[in-house]
Amino acid sequence: MTADLPRQVRLVDVGPRDGLQNESQPIAVADKVRLVDDLTDAGLRYIEVGSFVSPRWVPQMAGSAEVFAAITRRPGVTYAALTPNLKGFEAALAAGVREVAVFAAASEAFSQKNINCSIADSLARFAPLMEVARAEGIRVRGYVSCVLGCPYEGQIAPEQVAWVARELRQMGCYEVSLGDTIGTGTAGSTRRLIETVARDVPREQLAGHFHDTYGQALANIHASLLEGISVFDSSVAGLGGCPYAKGATGNVATEDVLYLLDGMGIETGVSMPKLVAAGQRISRVLGRKNGSRVARALLARG
């Protein structure tokens, strides 16, 4: 289908979590806090701040509770954390987190590498978490990884993605983010995927999460917009990569998505100059070239 383009899009900046989780160099809590505060100031209404996972698996996220304790929360902004199980959920709750995300995969091999269990077991692990979340009034978002390809299994059938997305929705996730973890999707495969998944999960409850490894992320976001999707995950300065997907680059840069949406007259509430400054600051902290082409172009123009 070709839907009417949305008037507004919600951008979910996952830079502080997905963007930084793969960094091997130590990053000070103060720098993480500054990044989240800069994103708040730039007008992002949803920021994924950190994760409560095993520090043995992802050491960089070990300080997430300290980050949550120090950020300046603005009313109307969601500050979320990733939680793989009840233990992580309880730690997030103790840190004052009011929205979490659970994460499953559409690929059995990736599920094993990422969270050390099968897809079915991961869904079973989420059940007690969902129960406590309901009781505590915490909203839960769901992720499905490897929706357009897996680093271990190759092609993934859209029907397999639809199954996992349906399960997440049925257990209470209010939104399911479809992750192209290794960035192999194209505009064509993205549209076919959404058409299949939307038979089980309404488009209003789906989000797109594109990595830019093959340079296709903006094309895939445009294809998703035409399919009626209006929530996109991205990472300021294109930070990131996945520890369990060799060679995967960062999420599509938030600045680049904003440029696309601004050009289409779609509102996000995000300020480009402030966003570019936030991306440039964290890139300097990491000693990295800014991963956003738009940011680099705007900065070169002065």
Ligand SMILES: CC(C)(COP(=O)([O-])OP(=O)([O-])OC[C@H]1O[C@@H](n2cnc3c(N)ncnc32)[C@H](O)[C@@H]1OP(=O)([O-])[O-])[C@@H](O)C(=O)NCCC(=O)NCCSC(=O)C[C@@](C)(O)CC(=O)[O-]
């Ligand atoms: C899921 C587990 C914990 C299973 O790991 P496991 O080793 O199978 O867990 P376990 O239940 O056997 O427990 C082993 C130890 O871990 C501890 N443990 C158990 N749970 C927790 C927790 N929540 N927080 C802290 N510690 C925990 C537990 O207490 C125990 O400690 P010990 O008794 O040995 O001292 C592990 O595999 C893990 O933490 N994986 C996280 C991997 C991860 O964070 N990956 C990146 C995020 S997903 C992603 O980036 C994709 C996404 C979302 O962006 C979308 C896309 O692009 O595709």
